[in-house]
Amino acid sequence: MPVTITMRAVVADDYGPVERLEVRSLPVPRPGPGQIQVRVRASTLNPAEVRVLDGSMRDLAPLSFPHVVGRDFAGVVTETGDGVRRFAVGDEVFGFGFPESMANLAAMVGSPPSLATGTLAEYAVFEADTPGLALRPAGLTAEHAATLPTAGLTALALARAGEFQPGDVVAVIGATGGVGSVLLPLLSTAKVHVVATASPVDDGYVRDLGAAEVIDHRAVDVADEIVRRHPDGVDAVVNLALPGDGLVGAATAIRPGGRLLNIVFPVPDAAAFRGKDLTVQTVITSAQPGDLDLLAAQALDGSLPAAISRRYPLADGVRACVEFLNEHTRGKVVVVVAEDEEG
Structure with missing residues (x-):
């Protein structure tokens, strides 16, 4: 046998x-x-x-x-x-x-x-x-x-969907998790100004990853605080944490013509944003040939800790x-x- x-x-x-x-x-x-x-x-x-x-x-x-x-x-x-x-x-x-x-x-x-x-x-x-x-x-x-695989490929998909340019101001909600640990360095390397949400205990952590500003989501209304700091609105909000029905308020912090990118399910109801001048997109992880090699190279050169x-x-x-x-x-x-x- x-x-x-x-x-x-x-x-x-x-x-x-x-x-x-x-x-x-x-x-x-x-x-x-x-x-x-x-x-x-x-x-x-x-x-x-x-x-x-x-x-x-x-x-x-x-x-x-x-x-x-x-x-x-x-x-x-x-x-x-x-x-x-x-x-x-x-x-x-x-x-x-x-x-x-x-x-x-x-x-x-x-x-x-x-x-x-x-x-x-x-x-x-x-x-x-x-x-x-x-x-x-x-x-x-x-x-x-x-x-690197799931978090990194999701972060790459977000960065590509956002088409971010140097100097863009992007708010990242839920920046301390796995996807945030790759997305923040990617945005920082692209010279994007990142506003990250995190509790005070994680303030230093997200700054080390590339956040230029940190908002304590437990102490203030995040959208109101973003608008207070950036009265014309940010170029994009990237949601890594909130369920879809929690994003209507976040959208008020985005400038006209800006983007709301989301990875969380259930996805936001498109009808909730009708009449607003912004692009709303739920991004899924995408594996393209060479993407894992790219992430590995960035990890090796120190840009992805x-x-x-x-x-x-x-x-x-x-x-x-x-x-x-x-x-x-x-x-x-x-x-x-x-x-x-x-x-």
Whole structure:
């Protein structure tokens, strides 16, 4: 009888609260044609992949069970399936992959869609020929690389949608999270004047990332404070935190002809902005060929610092998910699965 080789993974057996996750053994996934198997070194968490566990998003993002949590990763290729030419065993790689049950959603993000078996695990299998995977360059640690895919690709999509120019004034709502940790440096490098919302404890953090001004969203009405500081309005508001119905007030701080960019679901109702002279757009993560290489290069040259607030071993993967969902997070949370041989 063949021996089943197992691995540890953070697993959900059904929809429910995140506290019901388990770290347990599953069979190691094997790559099929066009796929690669990766020994995961590090994985990071994103809000959607944790919130989806309760079933509230099952129409948009269905899960099949048992479900291994996690999308972003860095690791080393350990096996390749038939027909794979892009990667070889021993290659250090990083990127992201949606579960196969979300293939329709993955197709909206990149083509061919990036699919995977779940990255809070010792091993994962990925489709090889997608823009959601890239070689990890020497000098870029696995932990830093794992912070880049979803947050970085979302930030790039926002920067492109905004078409920002040097000197533009852009307010970023919810600047302390994972997307903000990439977007603020991107805007700062482009010489955009960033007004970030953050609590006083995070003031220094967002300034280090590139914010020129900080507004304490707990102490004042953010839109009123923006207008007080910039009476003609800002060129754009980028929303990383508020639900759609909370953006009508924020729009009052935008100059005529400006932009309101959003990444949060549920999306704002377009009717709420009828008659206003502004562009309202919900931006989704987009993986274009070369984007991950671009992010890696910027991480290497220091323009995208490693914004890691907490690290957990895989054995504490459930605690990582619970605390990520229920506590304030600055930057990215990393689950360390295996030590990075390059440090």
